[in-house]
Amino acid sequence: xxxxxxxxxxxxxxxxxxxxxxxxxxxxxxxxxxxxxxxxxxxxxxxxxxxxxxxxxxxxxxxxxxxxxxxxxxxxxxxxxxxxxxxxxxxxxxxxxxxxxxxxxxxxxxxxxxxxxxxxxxxxxxxxxxxxxxxxxxxxxxxxxxxxxxxxxxxxxxxxxxxxxxxxxxxxxxxxxxxxxxxxxxxxxxxxxxxxxxxxxxxxxxxxxxxxxxxxxxxxxxxxxxxxx
Amino acid sequence: xxxxxxxxxxxxxxxxxxxxxxxxxxxxxxxxxxxxxxxxxxxxxxxxxxxxxxxxxxxxxxxxxxxxxxxxxxxxxxxxxxxxxxxxxxxxxxxxxxxxxxxxxxxxxxxxxxxxxxxxxxxxxxxxxxxxxxxxxxxxxxxxxxxxxxxxxxxxxxxxxxxxxxxxxxxxxxxxxxxxxxxxxxxxxxxxxxxxxxxxxxxxxxxxxxxxxxxxxxxxxxxxxxxxx
DNA sequence: TCTACTCACGAACACTGTTCGAGTCAACTG
DNA sequence: CAGTTGACTCGAACAGTGTTCGTGAGTAGA
Numbered sequence: 095x096x097x098x099x100x101x102x103x104x105x106x107x108x109x110x111x112x113x114x115x116x117x118x119x120x121x122x123x124x125x126x127x128x129x130x131x132x133x134x135x136x137x138x139x140x141x142x143x144x145x146x147x148x149x150x151x152x153x154x155x156x157x158x159x160x161x162x163x164x165x166x167x168x169x170x171x172x173x174x175x176x177x178x179x180x181x182x183x184x185x186x187x188x189x190x191x192x193x194x195x196x197x198x199x200x201x202x203x204x205x206x207x208x209x210x211x212x213x214x215x216x217x218x219x220x221x222x223x224x225x226x227x228x229x230x231x232x233x234x235x236x237x238x239x240x241x242x243x244x245x246x247x248x249x250x251x252x253x254x255x256x257x258x259x260x261x262x263x264x265x266x267x268x269x270x271x272x273x274x275x276x277x278x279x280x281x282x283x284x285x286x287x288x289x290x291x292x293x294x295x296x297x298x299x300x301x302x303x304x305x306x307x308x309x310x311x312x313x314x315x316x317x318x319x320x321x322x323x
Numbered sequence: 324x325x326x327x328x329x330x331x332x333x334x335x336x337x338x339x340x341x342x343x344x345x346x347x348x349x350x351x352x353x354x355x356x357x358x359x360x361x362x363x364x365x366x367x368x369x370x371x372x373x374x375x376x377x378x379x380x381x382x383x384x385x386x387x388x389x390x391x392x393x394x395x396x397x398x399x400x401x402x403x404x405x406x407x408x409x410x411x412x413x414x415x416x417x418x419x420x421x422x423x424x425x426x427x428x429x430x431x432x433x434x435x436x437x438x439x440x441x442x443x444x445x446x447x448x449x450x451x452x453x454x455x456x457x458x459x460x461x462x463x464x465x466x467x468x469x470x471x472x473x474x475x476x477x478x479x480x481x482x483x484x485x486x487x488x489x490x491x492x493x494x495x496x497x498x499x500x501x502x503x504x505x506x507x508x509x510x511x512x513x514x515x516x517x518x519x520x521x522x523x524x525x526x527x528x529x530x531x532x533x534x535x536x537x538x539x540x541x542x543x544x545x546x547x548x549x550x551x552x
Numbered sequence: 553t554c555t556a557c558t559c560a561c562g563a564a565c566a567c568t569g570t571t572c573g574a575g576t577c578a579a580c581t582g
Numbered sequence: 583c584a585g586t587t588g589a590c591t592c593g594a595a596c597a598g599t600g601t602t603c604g605t606g607a608g609t610a611g612a
Contacts, residue, residue, distance in 0.1 A: 121559080121560090122559085122560080144598085144599070144600085145599080145600060145601085146598085146599075146600085149561095154560070154561065155560085155561050155562065155563090156561090156599095156600080156601080157560080157561050157562075157563090157601085157602080157603090158559085158560050158561055160600095160601070160602080161558085161559060161560075161561095162559095165600085165601090166599095166600065166601090214443075217489065217492055217493065217496075218496060220497075220506075221497075221506065222506050222509045222510065227513070227518065227521060228518075230521060230528075231517075231518045231519075231520055231521045234520040234521060234524070235519075235520050238520060244524045244527045245527055245530065246539075247524075248524065248527050248528045248530070249531065249535075249536050249539045249540065250540075250543065252536060252540070253486065253536075253539075253540035253543065256486065256489040256490065256493065256540075257482065257485065257486060257489070259489065260446065260485040260486070260488065260489040261485065263446055264446065264485065267446075267447060268449075268450075277449075277450065277451050280451045281451065284456070288457075288460075289456065289457075289460045290460075291460055291463040291464050291467060292456060292459060292460045292463060295463070295473045295476075295477065298473045298474055298477050299459075299477045301474065301477070302478065306478075307478050307481060307482075310475075310478045310482075311478065311479075311481070311482035311485075311544070313547070314479065314482065314543070314544050314547035314548060315540070315543050315544060315547065316547075317546075317547040318542070318543035318544065318545075318546040318547035319543060350590075350591090351590080351591080373567090373568070373569085374568080374569060374570085375567085375568075375569085378592095383591075383592065384591085384592050384593065384594090385568095385569080385570080385592090386570080386571080386572090386591080386592050386593075386594090387590085387591055387592055389569095389570070389571080390589080390590055390591075390592095391590090394569085394570090395568095395569065395570090
């Protein structure tokens, strides 16, 4: 029994003493990572989503996450997938196809707005995600039953989803009303000589409560579709 | 003459020796920073745009930039402003207002595509930038002369600019054809039971050469405008 | 009981944006 | 002409980022 084993013996005893119940830490899973990440984004925004912070919330180090998730980008995709799984696509109804599209887009919008800034991940996400494809599939069915040609439908879906992501991203950036008041004040300072139309319609430019702008843009797209075939 | 001054004396002599022509380094200006940043983005993309790399290209340290630029976000704004200054807005022509809008959007699109990924900065940029407001002003004039109501014009401009940014951002992410072939292959692997429409129209979904999708979406918006007033 | 094998994770690496404070130089002022 | 002011430069550092490596612990199978 040499010196070294004496030390080991001592540490063993010490461990015995100070570990009454380490309680077998609950194992890390992809699901736990995703839900932790989502609550983090919901509370503090997408910029606060950090491998380190997710790991800390799970009471571990960042290295532990990489056994379940390839990348941060991979994690972002998982989040978008989870959000997409929360929108329900209705069975196509030829009479109400426009409203159905608006409904799906509205659901997606609300999901994105609930997690501020996450739309950036949606813009960066690869389009071959299974969960987002489910939405594409559903929209495609709705468009086709509405009499839209496959070509137009495909491109329209692209445009519509792009708009939803862009809209929600912008919305979550420009957060509150103070920002809006500030911008109005700045717009009023513009010289009317160089910006005649902007100055004249400054109030109109900033109008639009709730999601009026959102619906307006989407209806524009859909109405154009109906006329163009 | 103590020890310290001897050292100073020595370093003075050494400097005299080794500085035949330090050539008075050209001073850093906002303009030099912006052009340096733009060439960097053009060559390596927006993700490579780093204060350190800009500083290195100017043969200095990152701290030197902060005397001319408040933030990295501030630098991003300057870049967007510079790009916006490169698009020329035509004098409104009631007969051709739709084509004029498409023209302006096309210019903006080409500017953004030339500097891959910079559209993200456009999405994050505050809307009260003087240079982007010049474009808004121009578009507003075109819409109004085309008989569009101020309300619709304001919202349509928002939608159109948002679409341009989103489109160019996505385009510069999904870079080349290998990516596209890969995605096509993946789409073909989908089970037709769950994704009937996607599988059936897989080729249509990925069609669209050049900027066909771009023009399609914008025309949809503008045509809808014409009918909706 | 011994051996694989998967998972957890401390430590480190190479980055990032940003600040501080000391130093340098040009231009205005008395 | 001397002196001071104020703008500019920039080395060093700080706190934070994503990611990898190697070690170690625990479980499952032979």
